[in-house]
Amino acid sequence: MSGEERDRIFVENLGKVLAEAEESTDALTRMRLQSARFRALEAAEKTLPWYARFPKLVTAGGLATAMVIVLAISFWQTPDRPGPANGQVEDLEIMTTHEQLELYKDLDFYRWLETVDNAG
Amino acid sequence: MELATSEALNRFLAGVEVRAYRMAEFSIGDADEALDLVQDAMLGFASRYADKPESEWNAIFYRILQNRITDWYRRTAVRNKFRAWFGNSDDDGDGKEDPIQTIADTKSPDPAKSLYHADAVVAMKTAIGSLPLRQRQAFMLRAWEGMDVAQTACAMGCSEGSVKTHYSRAVHTLRGLLEEFKP
Numbered sequence: 001m002s003g004e005e006r007d008r009i010f011v012e013n014l015g016k017v018l019a020e021a022e023e024s025t026d027a028l029t030r031m032r033l034q035s036a037r038f039r040a041l042e043a044a045e046k047t048l049p050w051y052a053r054f055p056k057l058v059t060a061g062g063l064a065t066a067m068v069i070v071l072a073i074s075f076w077q078t079p080d081r082p083g084p085a086n087g088q089v090e091d092l093e094i095m096t097t098h099e100q101l102e103l104y105k106d107l108d109f110y111r112w113l114e115t116v117d118n119a120g
Numbered sequence: 121m122e123l124a125t126s127e128a129l130n131r132f133l134a135g136v137e138v139r140a141y142r143m144a145e146f147s148i149g150d151a152d153e154a155l156d157l158v159q160d161a162m163l164g165f166a167s168r169y170a171d172k173p174e175s176e177w178n179a180i181f182y183r184i185l186q187n188r189i190t191d192w193y194r195r196t197a198v199r200n201k202f203r204a205w206f207g208n209s210d211d212d213g214d215g216k217e218d219p220i221q222t223i224a225d226t227k228s229p230d231p232a233k234s235l236y237h238a239d240a241v242v243a244m245k246t247a248i249g250s251l252p253l254r255q256r257q258a259f260m261l262r263a264w265e266g267m268d269v270a271q272t273a274c275a276m277g278c279s280e281g282s283v284k285t286h287y288s289r290a291v292h293t294l295r296g297l298l299e300e301f302k303p
Binding site: 007010011013014015017018019020021022024025029030032033034036037039040041043044045 | 126129138142155158162165241262294301
């Protein structure tokens with residue numbers, strides 16, 4: 001038997017005793033280890049930010065999809081805005097023209113003058 | 121944390137906790153301190169490394185545990201120095217036996233086998249305890265946890281060459297100390 005083979009068997013023998021020592025661990029110690037494990041899992045939950053507690057698909061792709069859907073619905077639901085009426089456009093034109101403001105103020109006078117001229 | 125990850129983490133820790141505890145106990149020779157170290161390692165692992173791939177968990181967990189054990193040795197060495205300066209080398213001092221230790225163990229059906237097993241464990245614990253820390257770590261991770269050289273190197277935070285050297289020396293020393301386990 002080679003030295004390497006002897007070492008392997010020797011280590012295997014030691015490993016068996018170590019495994020038996022592991023199996024013979026008493027119930028109280030196992031319970032304390034279980035309790036420690038639960039505390040560790042609880043601590044791991046608490047250390048994560050709130051958004052990390054959601055599934056990753058929801059946090060990344062899910063949120064992006066939700067945003068697209070909300071935008072699409074909002075565009076779809078919004079009623080078409082009515083275009084400006086013709087009359088309103090004319091009023092706008094009058095209001096924005098500073099030069100002829102006097103003319104429009106005395107429009108009734110000029111209409112009367114026109115009827116008088118036509119009659120005469 | 122995802123539910124699936126949490127369940128996987130629970131399964132992983134449940135699978136390693138007893139062995140990790142026994143390793144720590146073999147390393148430092150104190151059951152309560154070993155339990156604290158394992159708890160600390162589990163907390164550190166679950167808080168910071170749960171998002172790593174599951175295939176890496178074993179090496180990472182044992183690396184944390186080995187670091188905790190090394191830290192424990194450092195702290196103990198410093199504490200012992202202070203005790204030596206102040207002339208107080210024994211915490212208990214009263215020399216009284218723990219009453220729990222005197223209660224008969226009724227769990228084992230075969231006392232002769234139990235005695236042999238207990239003797240073997242004590243002998244091995246003493247032998248492993250006499251090894252230098254790094255040799256002890258290399259031996260336990262390879263012989264007990266069944267890690268290969270690369271995984272052991274990762275868990276110990278050293279090169280594969282160092283692992284081979286530590287392990288070889290550990291086996292050589294143990295062969296001299298534990299004659300009854302020789303083939």
